[in-house]
Amino acid sequence: MSLYVKRTRNLYDPHSPSPFKLSRSKIEFFIECPRCFYLDRRLGIGRPEGFPFTLNKAVDALLKKEFDIHRANGNPHPLMKKYKIDAIPFAHEDIEVWRNPFTGIQYLHEPTNFIIFGAIDDLWQDHKKKHLHIVDYKATSTRKEISLDQEYRSGYKRQMEIYQWLFRQNNFAVSNTGYFVYVNGQDDREAFDGKLEFNSEIISYIGNDSWISKTILAAKKCLDSLEIPEPSPTCAYCPNVAAVNKVTKNLS
Secondary structure (H helix, E strand, O other), X not given: OOOOEEOOOOOOOOOOOOOEEEEHHHHHHHHHOHHXXXXXXXXOEEOOOOOOOHHHHHHHHHHHHHHHHHHHHOOOOHHHHXXXXXXXXXXXXXXXXXXXXXXXXXEEEOOOOXXXXXXXXXXXXXXXXXXXXXXXXXXXXXXXXXXXXXXXXXXXXXXXXXXXXXXXXXXXXXXXXXXXXXXXXXXXXXXXXXXXXXXXXXXXXXXXXXXXXXXXXXXXXXXXXXXXXXXXXXXXXXXXXXXXXXXXXXXX
C-alpha cells in the first residue's frame, strides 16, 4: 500500500543532453518537499492526483472570456476602473499559447539546461509606461476578508513571481506589481435558485523574483544526486508513507 503512484513521463535523466522541462508547479513542489520532488521527477513515483477543481476552472474560463472582450476592444474592464488601475488587457498573438498549461511562457535556463515554463491567466499593460502586469484569477467562498498573508497563499505569491521572471527572461518589461482577481462566492443568499453569486475584487501584490535562479539551481542539484533527499518537516505525505511502510513491514 502506498500514497504514491508510478509515473513514466518527463523523468529527469542526468546523462541526457536534451533540455529538461520543469514547470512552475514542479518548482513549487520542490519548495514544498525535496524528497517528494525527487521521487516524482527522478524516479517516477509521484503523489496521487488531487481532486479537480472544476468550479474554479469554470470561473477561470468565464473570467478569461470576459476580459478578452475588453482585450479585443482595447479598453479597460470595469473592475480595473473601480480599482483605478490605469491599464488594459494586453493584446498579443501568443496570449493563448501562454495560457495553455502544456506550453505556457517558456525560458531555457542555460546554467541547468532546464526549460522553465508556466501558464498564466492574464496580462494587463500599463497605459503610460507600457509595462506588463501579471494577473492571476482566484475563486473562493468566505465571509472573512481575503488576504494574501495566510501561509498557504505563499505559493500564490511565488507563482506570480515566477511568471514575472519568465516574462522578463523573454525580454518583456514587467512591473513588480501584479494583481489577483478574486471572486468570492456568496453563501448568505436566501436561496440558490440555480445560480451562485460572486463578489469580485482586485488585490495587488509587489513581487520579488530574486529567489528563482538559485532555487532552480538547487532543484537541479537535488535531481543530480544519487541519494534520495530527506523529507521536508512540513510535508503532509512523507510521514504517512513512512507510517504505512512501517505497519506493512510489521505485518509481513
